[in-house]
Amino acid sequence: MTAYLHNIDEGFIRQASNNIRKHIHRTAVLKSENLNSIIGASLFFKCENFQKAGAFKSRGAVNTVFSLSVDDLKKGVATHSSGNHAAALSRAAQLRNTKAFIVMPDNSSKVKIDAVKNYNGIITFCKPTLKDREDTLRKIISKTDAIEIHPYNDARIIAGQATAAMELFEEIKDLDIIMAPVGGGGLLSGTALATHFFSPETKVVAAEPEGAKDACLSFYGNKFIPSTNPITIADGLLTSLGSLTYPIIKDHVAQIVTVHEEAIVKAMILVWERMKIIIEPSAAVPLAALLQKNAPAGNKEFHFKNKRIGIILSGGNLDPNNLPW
Amino acid sequence: MTAYLHNIDEGFIRQASNNIRKHIHRTAVLKSENLNSIIGASLFFKCENFQKAGAFKSRGAVNTVFSLSVDDLKKGVATHSSGNHAAALSRAAQLRNTKAFIVMPDNSSKVKIDAVKNYNGIITFCKPTLKDREDTLRKIISKTDAIEIHPYNDARIIAGQATAAMELFEEIKDLDIIMAPVGGGGLLSGTALATHFFSPETKVVAAEPEGAKDACLSFYGNKFIPSTNPITIADGLLTSLGSLTYPIIKDHVAQIVTVHEEAIVKAMILVWERMKIIIEPSAAVPLAALLQKNAPAGNKEFHFKNKRIGIILSGGNLDPNNLPW
Numbered sequence: 001m002t003a004y005l006h007n008i009d010e011g012f013i014r015q016a017s018n019n020i021r022k023h024i025h026r027t028a029v030l031k032s033e034n035l036n037s038i039i040g041a042s043l044f045f046k047c048e049n050f051q052k053a054g055a056f057k058s059r060g061a062v063n064t065v066f067s068l069s070v071d072d073l074k075k076g077v078a079t080h081s082s083g084n085h086a087a088a089l090s091r092a093a094q095l096r097n098t099k100a101f102i103v104m105p106d107n108s109s110k111v112k113i114d115a116v117k118n119y120n121g122i123i124t125f126c127k128p129t130l131k132d133r134e135d136t137l138r139k140i141i142s143k144t145d146a147i148e149i150h151p152y153n154d155a156r157i158i159a160g161q162a163t164a165a166m167e168l169f170e171e172i173k174d175l176d177i178i179m180a181p182v183g184g185g186g187l188l189s190g191t192a193l194a195t196h197f198f199s200p201e202t203k204v205v206a207a208e209p210e211g212a213k214d215a216c217l218s219f220y221g222n223k224f225i226p227s228t229n230p231i232t233i234a235d236g237l238l239t240s241l242g243s244l245t246y247p248i249i250k251d252h253v254a255q256i257v258t259v260h261e262e263a264i265v266k267a268m269i270l271v272w273e274r275m276k277i278i279i280e281p282s283a284a285v286p287l288a289a290l291l292q293k294n295a296p297a298g299n300k301e302f303h304f305k306n307k308r309i310g311i312i313l314s315g316g317n318l319d320p321n322n323l324p325w
Numbered sequence: 326m327t328a329y330l331h332n333i334d335e336g337f338i339r340q341a342s343n344n345i346r347k348h349i350h351r352t353a354v355l356k357s358e359n360l361n362s363i364i365g366a367s368l369f370f371k372c373e374n375f376q377k378a379g380a381f382k383s384r385g386a387v388n389t390v391f392s393l394s395v396d397d398l399k400k401g402v403a404t405h406s407s408g409n410h411a412a413a414l415s416r417a418a419q420l421r422n423t424k425a426f427i428v429m430p431d432n433s434s435k436v437k438i439d440a441v442k443n444y445n446g447i448i449t450f451c452k453p454t455l456k457d458r459e460d461t462l463r464k465i466i467s468k469t470d471a472i473e474i475h476p477y478n479d480a481r482i483i484a485g486q487a488t489a490a491m492e493l494f495e496e497i498k499d500l501d502i503i504m505a506p507v508g509g510g511g512l513l514s515g516t517a518l519a520t521h522f523f524s525p526e527t528k529v530v531a532a533e534p535e536g537a538k539d540a541c542l543s544f545y546g547n548k549f550i551p552s553t554n555p556i557t558i559a560d561g562l563l564t565s566l567g568s569l570t571y572p573i574i575k576d577h578v579a580q581i582v583t584v585h586e587e588a589i590v591k592a593m594i595l596v597w598e599r600m601k602i603i604i605e606p607s608a609a610v611p612l613a614a615l616l617q618k619n620a621p622a623g624n625k626e627f628h629f630k631n632k633r634i635g636i637i638l639s640g641g642n643l644d645p646n647n648l649p650w
Contacts, residue, residue: 028353050601272645276641325645325646
């Protein structure tokens with residue numbers, strides 16, 4: 001058993017589930033006969049688009065912030081994020097009556113900025129480069145003494161994200177496959193650990209945009225390869241794996257499938273038309289993997305016909321005035 | 326007790342509920358703390374956007390088609406409709422292994438045409454005038470001997486639509502108000518009768534676009550006034566009340582509120598952003614009535630603050646490539 005399993009064992013995930021219970025939604029699991037017949041499999045969608053602040057990120061953020069003492073929280077929490085972690089952390093901080101200092105790139109979308117403001121997050125804008133994000137965050141932290149909460153490379157975050165799959169396994173038995181998108185790997189590593197502990201017969205398959213396939217390259221190349229110039233409409237999946245998420249994924253994920261951008265859009269529209277729910281591009285990536293006729297070269301064959309497949313729909317924060325099609 | 330109550334009594338609605346049970350979804354009732362705090366009331370959304378074929382219309386269509394004998398159905402069923410009734414009737418006919426002849430105006434949206442084709446409805450296009458729709462339908466019926474199924478002016482249709490409110494009352498007790506949009510009045514008259522029989526203390530409030538307010542004029546003018554040149558993005562609410570729906574509405578609806586187009590769009594976007602679900606413009610009209618700051622002149626005061634309000638979200642058939650904003 002490797003080191004991280006000592007940090008994130010079954011009990012730690014169950015504890016996360018208890019920690020967050022009162023502050024997040026136990027989200028619905030939806031089915032669609034229509035999509036089942038299009039895909040040729042039985043799909044069970046865990047709807048984290050209905051989650052507080054619109055994404056699974058609320059699970060990890062709440063778990064982490066509620067693991068901290070009143071003393072720890074005195075100076076507030078801080079992170080850099082252009083997306084759902086920023087809003088989720090702001091909300092979690094608000095629930096504990098403390099401040100959230102959020103460093104956001106100055107090209108962040110209005111809808112993401114508004115979400116952070118909605119939860120009283122204190123925004124500092126920076127240039128949209130990783131270096132400037134990190135430098136600005138370091139300055140904010142040295143000025144405020146706030147505690148940094150990393151969006152994914154943190155055992156408490158990973159355990160929080162694991163609770164989505166845990167709930168799915170409690171509700172739907174005998175899943176052959178569980179799928180999640182992969183960006184920094186917080187959701188995927190949490191999903192993989194939940195599967196390891198609560199449904200070990202289920203195969204974990206990750207889906208990643210072809211234009212941001214650092215996880216795929218790292219996984220099959222057997223060494224950590226950071227993301228360089230990722231390009232995809234799935235804006236939640238631009239980041240690189242972390243030192244904590246990579247080894248969990250390496251050990252407990254069976255397969256990573258990459259998808260074309262067109263398939264992501266097709267999946268989003270299909271979920272819209274057939275299920276009448278809003279998902280953001282990142283959330284559409286697993287379904288895209290089941291939909292695409294011509295998979296990117298290098299993909300291993302993905303056998304999913306007639307299987308029972310759980311899919312984590314990661315979030316639903318999509319700007320109605322700026323659709324990716 | 327007036328004549329129609331002999332036709333549509335409590336037992337007739339319960340029978341409709343039994344008739345359709347296996348062929349429709351018992352749709353979810355959703356809440357949103359976020360919307361409750363924006364509106365200042367407790368809202369309970371009956372999600373007919375998740376209904377089979379994407380709208381409440383499946384209830385009435387299935388009830389009517391399943392009321393017919395194999396002999397009755399030999400020559401098929403027929404209707405003219407540019408919208409959700411067309412798809413719902415096609416689906417119901419398919420379930421009974423018979424044909425659905427659908428007369429559609431030649432300016433119908435691709436998404437509505439595709440929905441009918443998806444259920445093997447046999448489409449005849451006509452010019453987009455009521456006269457041409459009726460003439461073409463008469464020709465089709467004289468050629469095929471198919472049975473006409475009117476979209477709303479039919480006791481079986483009304484009883485079918487009544488089951489949405491009936492289910493809502495079963496699930497949510499002590500509603501102060503129930504709201505539905507009004508076009509031809511099938512949903513509204515069904516909702517009003519379900520309220521009369523199953524939750525008589527609840528006040529029925531209809532919402533109608535200001536640009537298509539024939540129901541409002543008929544209701545307050547005490548005589549049937551047909552719709553003339555209606556203009557609204559709520560394309561399901563363009564039709565006039567019927568001889569059957571008007572008297573039910575007259576007797577059992579407490580109030581009709583009209584809404585501006587901007588409020589309809591605002592309500593759609595709010596439901597998208599806060600609830601992450603897709604609703605079509607017609608479905609947004611009741612929430613629009615709760616949202617609008619400056620109601621159209623002539624509206625009676627509508628007291629909804631701090632009330633428990635059920636809202637029928639009538640449908641979710643919205644073309645992702647043709648949004649009304």
